[in-house]
Every structure is written in C-alpha cells, then in structure tokens.
Amino acid sequence: MSNTLPSEDGGKEKYDTSGFRKYNIPLEQVPKFSHDDPRVDEYISEMKPVLITGSNLIESAMKWDLEYISEHMPSSNLTVIISKDHNFKYVNEKKLPQGQMSNLKPIHTRWSSMTAREFLQKIKSWKEGDERLYLQQVLDSSVGPQLVQDFLHFNWEWAKNKQRIHGWGPLTSNLLLISMEGNVTPCHYDEQQNLFVGIRGFKRCILFPPEQFDCLYPPPVSDPHDRQSQVDFENPDLKRFPKFSEARGMEAIVGRGDILYIPLYWWHHIESKQNDDYTVSLNFWYKTKPTADIEYPLKSHQKVAILRNIEKMVAEALQNPDEVAHLMRALVLGRYT
Numbered sequence: 001m002s003n004t005l006p007s008e009d010g011g012k013e014k015y016d017t018s019g020f021r022k023y024n025i026p027l028e029q030v031p032k033f034s035h036d037d038p039r040v041d042e043y044i045s046e047m048k049p050v051l052i053t054g055s056n057l058i059e060s061a062m063k064w065d066l067e068y069i070s071e072h073m074p075s076s077n078l079t080v081i082i083s084k085d086h087n088f089k090y091v092n093e094k095k096l097p098q099g100q101m102s103n104l105k106p107i108h109t110r111w112s113s114m115t116a117r118e119f120l121q122k123i124k125s126w127k128e129g130d131e132r133l134y135l136q137q138v139l140d141s142s143v144g145p146q147l148v149q150d151f152l153h154f155n156w157e158w159a160k161n162k163q164r165i166h167g168w169g170p171l172t173s174n175l176l177l178i179s180m181e182g183n184v185t186p187c188h189y190d191e192q193q194n195l196f197v198g199i200r201g202f203k204r205c206i207l208f209p210p211e212q213f214d215c216l217y218p219p220p221v222s223d224p225h226d227r228q229s230q231v232d233f234e235n236p237d238l239k240r241f242p243k244f245s246e247a248r249g250m251e252a253i254v255g256r257g258d259i260l261y262i263p264l265y266w267w268h269h270i271e272s273k274q275n276d277d278y279t280v281s282l283n284f285w286y287k288t289k290p291t292a293d294i295e296y297p298l299k300s301h302q303k304v305a306i307l308r309n310i311e312k313m314v315a316e317a318l319q320n321p322d323e324v325a326h327l328m329r330a331l332v333l334g335r336y337t
C-alpha cells in the first residue's frame with residue numbers, strides 16, 4: 001500500500017521520508033494521482049514527473065519476492081552489481097580506456113552473476129562493512145517460463161495506451177531491480193521515457209528537470225560515467241560545481257503498486273529505504289519517437305540532446321577528446337560571454 005492517500009489536490013501532501021538520506025537540496029513533492037485521474041495524462045504529455053497509484057499494470061508481478069524468484073528460476077544466473085559502499089554508480093564498460101590503461105578499471109563497483117538464492121543468502125548474512133549487492137537483471141527469456149507467464153499477464157492494455165497517446169516509441173526493456181536496504185543509484189539521466197514501478201518496499205526518488213543540466217555537471221559524453229552527475233550529493237564540492245547550490249529538485253516515494261513516470265532526460269537519484277527489507281522494482285524503458293517536425297521553442301531536453309551531439313561531433317572532428325575543451329573555450333570565452 002502506498003504510504004500516503006492520494007488526495008484530491010494531488011501532490012500537496014508531504015511524503016513520509018523517514019529512513020531516507022537527507023541532502024541539502026530544496027525539494028518539492030511530485031504530485032500523486034490515481035491511475036484513472038485525467039491529470040495523469042496531462043503531466044505525462046507535458047513531460048513532467050507524476051506518481052500514479054492504484055494501477056494494476058503489473059498485478060501478476062506483485063508476488064515477485066526473492067523466495068518466489070528463487071523457486072521459479074533456481075538455476076538462472078542473474079546480473080548483480082557489487083559495490084564497496086552504498087553508491088551504485090553505473091559504469092559504461094564500452095567507454096572504459098582499453099589496453100594498457102585497463103588497470104584504471106573501476107574498483108568501486110563490479111559486475112557479478114549469481115542465482116537468486118545465492119543473492120538472498122548474501123543479503124541475509126550481510127553485515128556493516130561488507131560489500132553491498134544490487135541485482136539488476138533485464139527481463140528476457142532467461143528469467144524462465146513462470147516469470148515470462150507473469151510478464152505476459154501485465155496490464156499491457158494500460159501500458160500500450162500510454163505509449164500510444166503520448167507518442168512513445170517501442171518498449172526497449174524492463175529492468176528487474178532488487179536492492180538491499182539503503183542502496184543508492186546516484187543522480188543520472190536516461191535517454192528514454194520510464195514507467196518505474198514499485199513491487200516491494202519503499203524507494204525515494206529525487207528528480208531534476210533537464211534544464212538544470214548546468215547545475216549537475218555530467219562528465220564528457222566519452223566518459224564511462226556519461227549521463228551521471230559528478231556531484232557527490234552527500235559532500236558536494238561547490239568549488240568545482242558552484243551551480244549545484246542552485247539545484248531545485250522534486251521528490252517522490254515509490255511504494256508497492258505505485259508507478260513513477262520519469263520523463264526522458266530528467267535527472268533522477270534513487271535510493272532504497274534504510275534499515276528496511278530489500279526492495280523490488282521494475283522499470284519500463286521506452287524509446288521516444290524521433291522528432292518528425294521540430295517545433296520551436298525547443299524543449300529543454302532537446303537542447304541537452306544538441307549539447308551531446310555537439311560534443312560528439314567536435315571530439316570526432318578533432319579525433320582527440322583531450323582537445324575538445326580547448327576548442328570549445330576558444331569558441332565561447334570572450335566571444336559569446
């Protein structure tokens with residue numbers, strides 16, 4: 001059950017955020033509406049986050065806890081990320097320096113695979129100081145016939161309706177997420193529309209709109225941590241990242257059966273409630289349709305896409321990522337400033 005009742009005015013009630021980390025960031029509440037409230041589609045069409053309650057989108061997955069998964073896919077090896085602390089910062093392996101530099105491989109998080117039962121045993125016997133685990137498995141035929149059956153029984157009518165009326169592209173993937181209490185996925189953005197569903201436990205999501213790109217300082221596009229903020233929310237370095245002090249966020253608590261719409265290019269920081277049981281969530285990532293006829297004024301997420309393309313073009317033209325900053329400074333400093 002969700003932790004506050006959907007109220008008529010939607011989104012004004014405060015979420016119960018006890019058990020989540022406190023950051024020095026001003027936060028507004030993401031509005032919360034029942035799945036059949038017309039305001040849900042108003043927010044999605046304006047590409048603004050909204051928390052949707054009471055939908056039966058994944059009714060058949062509400063029984064997906066580690067016992068059930070262990071029982072129905074006893075031998076499957078699932079993808080598990082292991083981290084030295086509670087932060088699970090995603091690394092794009094394809095963008096890691098190859099060859100002799102490979103000793104720069106990230107020592108912070110690494111990928112492993114294990115059965116659901118092994119994962120359950122490891123998190124049950126976990127104690128302070130141990131490495132932390134986060135199961136992140138793409139739903140594909142490898143999850144076995146029972147979970148595929150459950151997947152086929154999702155309320156695809158509802159999901160397809162959203163996809164159609166909001167002009168989304170195809171569903172690209174569903175990521176099954178089983179997190180230890182207290183794990184954090186640091187602030188990043190994705191280039192897809194996302195219906196993020198709670199199955200078990202509570203997750204708190206902090207969101208920032210794409211236009212706050214200059215407050216959140218992602219690394220170069222060629223960096224393994226592409227699309228992720230370089231700012232450590234627990235200890236922000238305001239000398240390196242001064243505009244982070246201007247960041248203004250939104251907050252939602254995703255409970256059992258809740259769906260958080262995370263618009264594409266919106267920044268999001270997600271954590272599982274501390275000192276609570278493990279959490280289970282499932283996301284639905286949709287490509288967005290290529291912009292047929294461009295409308296002005298451009299939306300902020302389109303300007304972020306332009307920035308990404310410029311970075312890629314300049315790096316490609318120079319054939320050397322290290323020269324990009326110098327050329328871009330020469331373009332702007334003293335000329336466009």
Ligand SMILES: O=C(O)C(=O)C[C@H](CCCc1ccccc1)C(=O)O
Nearest residue numbers: 090177185188190194196270281283
């Ligand atoms: O659904 C989303 O978009 C989330 O960020 C959910 C997040 C885990 C996502 C891990 C990840 C981040 C970037 C690229 C690939 C995988 C969580 O719930 O902890």
Ligand SMILES: [Zn+2]
Nearest residue numbers: 188189190268
């Ligand atoms: Zn994400």
